[in-house]
Amino acid sequence: MSAINIALLGMGTVGTGVVKILANNAHNIEQKVGAPVVIKKILVRNPGKVRNAPTDAKIVTDIDEILNDPDIKIVAEVMGGEMPSKDYMLAALKAGKHVVTANKDVVAKYGRELFEAAEANHTDFLFEASVGGGIPIIRPLKQCLAANQITEIMGIVNGTTNYMLTKMTNEKMDYADVLAEAQAKGYAESDPTADVGGFDAARKIAILASIAFGARITLDDVNVEGITNIAIEDIEYARELGFNIKLLAIAKQDDCGINVRVHPAFLPTSHPLASVNDVFNAIFVKGDAVGETMFYGRGAGELPTASAVTADIIDVARDIRHNVSSRILCTCFDHKHIYPVSKTESPYYIRLLVEDKPGVLAAIAGAFGAQQVSLHSVIQKRKVERSTELVLITYRVSDENIRLAMNTLLGMSVVSKVGNVIRVEAEQIS
Amino acid sequence: MSAINIALLGMGTVGTGVVKILANNAHNIEQKVGAPVVIKKILVRNPGKVRNAPTDAKIVTDIDEILNDPDIKIVAEVMGGEMPSKDYMLAALKAGKHVVTANKDVVAKYGRELFEAAEANHTDFLFEASVGGGIPIIRPLKQCLAANQITEIMGIVNGTTNYMLTKMTNEKMDYADVLAEAQAKGYAESDPTADVGGFDAARKIAILASIAFGARITLDDVNVEGITNIAIEDIEYARELGFNIKLLAIAKQDDCGINVRVHPAFLPTSHPLASVNDVFNAIFVKGDAVGETMFYGRGAGELPTASAVTADIIDVARDIRHNVSSRILCTCFDHKHIYPVSKTESPYYIRLLVEDKPGVLAAIAGAFGAQQVSLHSVIQKRKVERSTELVLITYRVSDENIRLAMNTLLGMSVVSKVGNVIRVEAEQIS
Numbered sequence: 001m002s003a004i005n006i007a008l009l010g011m012g013t014v015g016t017g018v019v020k021i022l023a024n025n026a027h028n029i030e031q032k033v034g035a036p037v038v039i040k041k042i043l044v045r046n047p048g049k050v051r052n053a054p055t056d057a058k059i060v061t062d063i064d065e066i067l068n069d070p071d072i073k074i075v076a077e078v079m080g081g082e083m084p085s086k087d088y089m090l091a092a093l094k095a096g097k098h099v100v101t102a103n104k105d106v107v108a109k110y111g112r113e114l115f116e117a118a119e120a121n122h123t124d125f126l127f128e129a130s131v132g133g134g135i136p137i138i139r140p141l142k143q144c145l146a147a148n149q150i151t152e153i154m155g156i157v158n159g160t161t162n163y164m165l166t167k168m169t170n171e172k173m174d175y176a177d178v179l180a181e182a183q184a185k186g187y188a189e190s191d192p193t194a195d196v197g198g199f200d201a202a203r204k205i206a207i208l209a210s211i212a213f214g215a216r217i218t219l220d221d222v223n224v225e226g227i228t229n230i231a232i233e234d235i236e237y238a239r240e241l242g243f244n245i246k247l248l249a250i251a252k253q254d255d256c257g258i259n260v261r262v263h264p265a266f267l268p269t270s271h272p273l274a275s276v277n278d279v280f281n282a283i284f285v286k287g288d289a290v291g292e293t294m295f296y297g298r299g300a301g302e303l304p305t306a307s308a309v310t311a312d313i314i315d316v317a318r319d320i321r322h323n324v325s326s327r328i329l330c331t332c333f334d335h336k337h338i339y340p341v342s343k344t345e346s347p348y349y350i351r352l353l354v355e356d357k358p359g360v361l362a363a364i365a366g367a368f369g370a371q372q373v374s375l376h377s378v379i380q381k382r383k384v385e386r387s388t389e390l391v392l393i394t395y396r397v398s399d400e401n402i403r404l405a406m407n408t409l410l411g412m413s414v415v416s417k418v419g420n421v422i423r424v425e426a427e428q429i430s
Numbered sequence: 431m432s433a434i435n436i437a438l439l440g441m442g443t444v445g446t447g448v449v450k451i452l453a454n455n456a457h458n459i460e461q462k463v464g465a466p467v468v469i470k471k472i473l474v475r476n477p478g479k480v481r482n483a484p485t486d487a488k489i490v491t492d493i494d495e496i497l498n499d500p501d502i503k504i505v506a507e508v509m510g511g512e513m514p515s516k517d518y519m520l521a522a523l524k525a526g527k528h529v530v531t532a533n534k535d536v537v538a539k540y541g542r543e544l545f546e547a548a549e550a551n552h553t554d555f556l557f558e559a560s561v562g563g564g565i566p567i568i569r570p571l572k573q574c575l576a577a578n579q580i581t582e583i584m585g586i587v588n589g590t591t592n593y594m595l596t597k598m599t600n601e602k603m604d605y606a607d608v609l610a611e612a613q614a615k616g617y618a619e620s621d622p623t624a625d626v627g628g629f630d631a632a633r634k635i636a637i638l639a640s641i642a643f644g645a646r647i648t649l650d651d652v653n654v655e656g657i658t659n660i661a662i663e664d665i666e667y668a669r670e671l672g673f674n675i676k677l678l679a680i681a682k683q684d685d686c687g688i689n690v691r692v693h694p695a696f697l698p699t700s701h702p703l704a705s706v707n708d709v710f711n712a713i714f715v716k717g718d719a720v721g722e723t724m725f726y727g728r729g730a731g732e733l734p735t736a737s738a739v740t741a742d743i744i745d746v747a748r749d750i751r752h753n754v755s756s757r758i759l760c761t762c763f764d765h766k767h768i769y770p771v772s773k774t775e776s777p778y779y780i781r782l783l784v785e786d787k788p789g790v791l792a793a794i795a796g797a798f799g800a801q802q803v804s805l806h807s808v809i810q811k812r813k814v815e816r817s818t819e820l821v822l823i824t825y826r827v828s829d830e831n832i833r834l835a836m837n838t839l840l841g842m843s844v845v846s847k848v849g850n851v852i853r854v855e856a857e858q859i860s
Contacts, residue, residue, distance in 0.1 A: 021577050021719050028644065031763040032576055128574060134720035136566070136574030144558060144566030146462055147451050147740030214458065272726060275705060289451050289737035290564035293727035296702060297720060307719035310577030324754035333461040 001035035004317045007066040007097075008042045008057075009088055010079030011050050014102050014129070015042070017306025018076060018313075019054055029310075033317040041066050043079075043088075063088050067095045074316050076309055077101040086110050093117040093125065098325070100312035102129035102305055108203040108219055111210065115330035122325045126312035131204040132157060132281050134304030135297040136311075141211045141285070142328055148287030150212035153251045154425070157204040159279035159299045160188045160195035161227050161247040165235075165264075166277040169244060174232045187279065197226035198247065198262040205249035208283070209260045213253050215336040217260055223341035225263035234351060234420050237381075237391050238266050241349075244274045248425060252344075257337030259344050265425040266349050273426075342400040347376065347429045349393055350402075351419030352409065356388040360414045364390070367412060371405035373397045376429050387416050395429055431465035434747045437496040438472045438487075439518055440509030441480050444532050444559070445472070447736025448506060448743075449484055459740075463747040471496050473509075473518075493518050497525045504746050506739055507531040516540050523547040523555065528755070530742035532559035532735055538633040538649055541640065545760035552755045556742035561634040562587060562711050564734030565727040566741075571641045571715070572758055578717030580642035583681045584855070587634040589709035589729045590618045590625035591657050591677040595665075595694075596707040599674060604662045617709065627656035628677065628692040635679035638713070639690050643683050645766040647690055653771035655693040664781060664850050667811075667821050668696050671779075674704045678855060682774075687767030689774050695855040696779050703856075772830040777806065777859045780822040780832075781849030782839070783814060790844045794820070797842065801835035803827045806859050817846050825859055 008015050022029065022037060030036045039057045043066060044050050047059045058065075063084075066072055075092040077099060079085050086106045089099050094117055101107065106114070107130045118125035128138045132155075141150070156162050164178045173181070179196065182188035194200045202222040209217040227247050238245045243266040251260045267274045272294050276282040281299025286292050298304040319325055354360050361378065368375060379391040394402070402421065409415050438445050452459065452467060460466045469487045473496060474480050477489045488495075493514075496502055505522040507529060509515050516536045519529050524547055531537065536544070537560045548555035558568045562585075571580070586592050594608045603611070609626070612618035624630045632652040639647040657677050668675050673696040681690045697704045702724050706712040711729025716722050728734040749755055784790050791808065798805060804825040811819040824832070832851065839845050 017719070024718070025577060025579055028579065029577065031644065032761060134717075135723060136570040136725075139574050140566040140570060143745055144569050144741050145737065146744045147455060147459065147737050149455055149458065214461065272705070275702070287564075287737065288454070289447070289733040289740070291728045291731075291734055293565060293725075295566075295723075295725060297723035301721075303719040304721055307575065307577050307717065310719070311574050314576045315573055318757055322754050322757050324752050324757070327748055327752050327754070331462060 003036040003038040004033065004073055004320055005038050005040040005071045006074040006076060006313060007072045008039060009075060009077045009085070011042050011044050011053060012078065013302045014078040014305045014309060016052055017302040018078060018309050019052060021303070021306050021310045023054065029314060033314055034321050035317065037313060037317055040072055041069065063091065067091055072097060073320055074098045074100065074313055076313055077103055078309060082106055082109065089114060090117055093121050093123050096121050096123060098124040098316040100126045100309060100316060102309050104130040104203045104207060108206045112216060112330065119326055119329050124316045124319055124325050125329060126315060128312050129305050129308035131207050132283060132295065132297070133299040133301060134307040135281060135283065135295050135299060137208065137283050137295050138211065140295065141208065142331060145285065145287050145290055148289045150285060150287050151253050152286040153205070153208050153212050153283065154273065155205065155208065155249045155281070155283035156246055156273055156276050157249050157281050157283065157299060158195055158201040158247060159281060160192070162276065162281070163187050163279045165227065165230070165245055165247065168230070168232060168235050169239065172232060175228070175230060196228055198224040201247060201249040201262045205251055205260055205262060209251035209258065210332055212251060212285070213258055213336060214331055215258065215334045216332040217258070217338070221260055221338050223261040227264050229420060230264055231420065234422060237349070237351065241393065242269055243267055243424070244269055245422065246273060250425070256343070257339045259339055259341065261341050261344070263423060265423045267425055268427050271426050343398060345396050345398050347394050347396050347424040347427060348402050349391070349422045349424055352390045352392070352415055353384060353387045353417040353419060354390050355414040355416065356383060356386055363412065363414055364409065367408045368394070368405050370408065371401045373401055373405045389419070393424065393429065433466040433468040434463065434503055434750055435468050435470040435501045436504040436506060436743060437502045438469060439505060439507045439515070441472050441474050441483060442508065442510070443732045444508040444735045444739060446482055447732040448508060448739050449482060451733070451736050451740045453484065459744060463744055464751050465747065467743060467747055470502055471499065493521065497521055502527060503750055504528045504530065504743055506743055507533055508739060512536055512539065519544060520547055523551050523553050526551050526553060528554040528746040530556045530739055530746060532739050534560040534633045534637060538636045542646060542760065549756055549759050554746045554749055554755050555759060556745060558742050559735050559738035561637050562713055562725065562727070563729040563731060564737040565711060565713065565725050565729060567638065567713050567725050568641065570725065571638065572761060575715065575717050575720055578719045580715060580717050581683050582716040583635070583638050583642050583713060584703065585635065585638065585679045585711070585713035586676055586703055586706050587679050587711050587713065587729060588625055588631040588677060589711060590622070592706065592711070593617050593709045595657065595660070595675055595677065598660070598662060598665050599669065602662060605658070605660060626658055628654040631677060631679040631692045635681055635690055635692060639681035639688065640762055642681060642715070643688055643766060644761055645688065645764045646762040647688070647768070651690055651768050653691040657694050659850060660694055661850065664852060667781065671823065672699055673697055673854070674699055675852065676703060680855070686773070687769045689769055689771065691771050693853060695853045697855055698857050701856050773828060775826050775828050777826050777854040777857060778824045778832050779852045779854055780824065782820045782822070782845055783817045783847040783849060784820050785844040785846065786813060786816055786818045793842065793844060794839065797838045798824070798835050800838065801831045803831055803835045819849070823854065823859065
C-alpha cells in the first residue's frame with residue numbers, strides 16, 4: 001500500500017513531537033494504518049530556524065505548496081493562534097484535505113465553520129489535542145459516552161494554574177512568588193493572563209460542553225474568573241476545612257438549561273479531582289448511564305500533545321484506507337438555553353475582616369439572612385490589628401443572592417474588608 | 431433514513447440497561463447516527479421471565495430467528511458466559527451481522543477467531559464493555575493512544591475485590607466478614623472464586639495487554655494470585671508504611687519482553703490508583719509519548735456496562751450509515767516474548783512470626799542476604815505469645831530470589847510462620 005502523505009503546519013514544540021513520534025513508532029503506526037504515514041511538507045515562517053525535521057520532508061513557507069499538492073491527504077495544524085491557522089485549515093478543507101489540529105482557540109471560535117467545510121468537502125476534521133493535551137477526551141465524549149445524556153463536566157484543564165495552586169497548597173508559597181517561579185520554569189508565559197485569568201480553560205470547556213450537550217457553546221457563553229485573587233490564607237482555610245482549591249472548568253446541564261463557567265472552587269479532598277496535582281489535568285464527566293468517570297493525564301507538553309495529534313492522523317489515515325470520511329463531524333444538533341451564572345447555586349466560602357467588638361457577628365448574620373443566605377458554619381480566626389478574620393461557609397445559595405449579600409456587607413461600617421468569596425463545589429452541605 | 435435494526439442476545443442486567451438507554455436517549459442517538467436504532471428481536475431462554483422488553487421487539491428463543499433475519503444488522507451479545515455466547519457471535523458474524531459484546535470471557539479466549547470471522551465477513555466486532563464496564567478504555571487504547579508504544583498498564587479492574595479491600599482498610603473488617611457482606615449485598619457471588627481468586631481481572635488484563643502491546647495475550651499467559659490471603663494485619667501495616675493494598679492487574683513491556691500478572695500489591699497512597707475505592711475501577715496507562723494517563727469510573731452495573739454496549743452499537747450504526755466496516759479489528763500484529771513472573775522484580779513486603787530471642791534478626795537477615803535480598807527496613811511489632819511479628823520491606827529483588835529466600839526461612843527453627851509476602855508496586859525504594 002502506498003504511503004499516506006501528510007503536511008505539518010508549524011514546527012514548534014508540538015510539531016517537533018509529531019515528527020519524533022512518527023519516526024520512533026513508524027513500524028507500529030504502519031501496521032495499524034495498513035500503510036506508512038509520511039511527512040511530505042512542513043510549513044514554517046522561518047526555514048532557518050527549523051531543526052530536527054525529517055530529511056525527506058520539504059520545508060515550505062507558502063501554504064499553496066501544500067494546498068496545491070494532490071499527494072498530501074492530511075494537514076496537521078500545530079502552529080497555534082487564531083490567524084492564519086484558521087484560514088489555512090479552512091483552505092485545506094476546501095482543497096479536500098483532511099485536517100487535524102491541536103488548536104483550542106480556533107476550534108472554540110470557528111468550530112462550526114470548519115465542520116461545515118469538512119462536511120461539504122467530504123473530509124475529516126479532528127481535534128483531540130485541543131483539550132487536555134494527550135488525555136483522550138474528545139473521542140471518548142463523541143463515541144464512548146455517546147449513549148449518555150451528559151449532565152456535568154468538571155475539569156482541571158489548565159496545567160499552569162494547577163501547578164501554581166499545588167505549589168501554594170504544598171509549600172505555602174504566595175501567589176506572586178509562585179507565578180514568578182512558574183514563569184522562570186516556562187510553565188507560565190510572561191503575560192500570564194490567558195492562564196491565570198481562566199481564558200485558556202474557558203475555551204477548553206466551551207469545546208467540551210459543545211460536544212457533551214450537543215449544542216454549540218462559545219467563549220461568550222462561559223462565565224470566567226481566574227485565580228489572581230486566591231491568597232495563601234484561602235488555601236490554608238480550605239485545607240483546615242477539608243478542601244483543596246482548584247481552578248475548575250464546569251459545564252452543567254439540568255432542567256433549566258446549560259451553565260458553563262470557569263472559576264476557583266473549594267473541592268472536598270475526597271473528590272477524585274482534588275488530588276490531581278502539578279501540571280496534570282483531569283476531566284470528570286457524569287452521564288445518566290455511565291455515572292461518574294474521570295480522564296487523567298498530562299494536559300500539555302511536546303509529546304503528550306503530539307500523542308493526541310498523531311492519534312488523529314492515524315484515525316484519518318485509517319479512514320483514507322477504508323475510503324470513508326466525515327464519519328463523525330459536528331454533533332451540535334440542538335440549540336439549548338444557557339442560563340446566567342447569577343442563577344447557579346452552590347455553597348460559598350467567604351473570608352471577611354471585621355471589627356473586633358460585640359454584636360458584629362449578629363449584624364453580619366442578619367445581613368446574610370436578609371438575602372436568604374443561611375450560614376452553615378462560622379470560624380473566627382486570627383486577629384489582624386484591631387480586626388478579626390471571619391470565615392463563613394454558607395448553605396447552598398444562588399450566585400445572585402450571595403452578590404446582593406456581599407454588597408450589603410461592604411456597606412457596613414463593621415466590615416473592613418472582604419478577603420475572598422469562593423464557590424464550594426461537589427459538596428453536599430445540608 | 432430507515433431504522434437500523436438490532437437484536438439483543440440476552441435480557442439480563444446489561445440487556446435491560448441497553449433497552450432503557452435506547453428508549454431514554456432515543457432522540458439523541460438518532461441524531462448522532464442519522465437514523466433510529468431499533469431493537470427488533472431479543473433472544474432469551476425463558477420468555478416467561480422477560481420484563482421491560484420494548485413492546486415492538488419480538489422475544490425469540492431460537493438464534494436462527496435472528497441469524498436468518500436480513501433486517502437485523504447488529505447483534506449485541508449480553509448473555510455472558512463462554513457458551514453458547516461464542517457460537518452465537520461467530521454465527522452472527524458469519525451471517526454478515528456486526529457484533530458488539532460485553533463478554534470478557536469470550537473476548538479473552540476466542541478473540542482471534544471472532545476477529546478473523548469479522549474480517550472475512552466485512553463486519554465490525556466491538557467489545558468496549560468487556561473491560562472496565564462503562565469506562566472508556568478499549569477505544570482509547572486502540573485509537574486515542576494509537577501513536578504510543580505502551581510500556582505499562584496497571585488497573586483496578588475488579589469491583590468486588592476493590593470493594594472488599596476498601597472495607598477492610600476503612601472499617602478494619604477482616605476478610606471473611608467482608609466477603610460475607612459483599613455476598614449479602616450482591617457484589618460477590620456465592621462462589622466468589624472468579625473475583626477473589628483474580629481470574630476475572632486476569633481475563634481483563636489479557637484483553638488490555640493484547641491491545642496495548644499489539645500481541646495476543648491469553649489467560650494462560652497471566653500469572654494470577656487473588657486476595658484470599660490478605661489479612662487485616664497486612665492492611666494495617668500497609669497504612670502505617672504509607673501504602674494501600676489493591677488487587678492490581680499489571681501488564682508491562684520492556685526490553686526483555688512482556689509480563690502480565692494479577693496480584694495484590696502495596697501501592698503508595700500518593701499513586702492515582704491508591705484512592706480508587708469501593709466498586710470503582712481505574713486503569714492507569716503509560717505510553718512513550720503520552721506519559722501517564724488514567725481512566726476512572728464504574729466497572730460494572732446495569733447502566734454503566736450498557737453505556738459501553740450502546741456506544742458500540744452507535745459506532746457500528748455510524749459505520750453502517752457511512753457504508754464502511756471492519757475499520758479497526760484485531761491489532762495483534764506481532765508475536766512477543768512473554769517472560770515468567772519469576773523474572774519480574776519489585777520490592778517486597780514480608781510479614782513473619784519469629785521467636786522472640788537474641789540473634790533472630792541477624793539469622794533472618796543472613797538468610798535473605800544469601801539470596802541477594804537486601805532489606806530496606808525492618809519493623810518489630812506486636813508480640814504474639816512468645817513470638818514477635820516482624821515486618822520487612824526489601825529493596826528491588828526478583829520474584830525468583832524472594833521465593834528462594836522464603837524457602838530458606840521456612841526451614842529455620844526461629845521462624846514460626848510466614849504471615850504474608852506481597853509485592854510493592856510503583857514505589858522507588860533505593
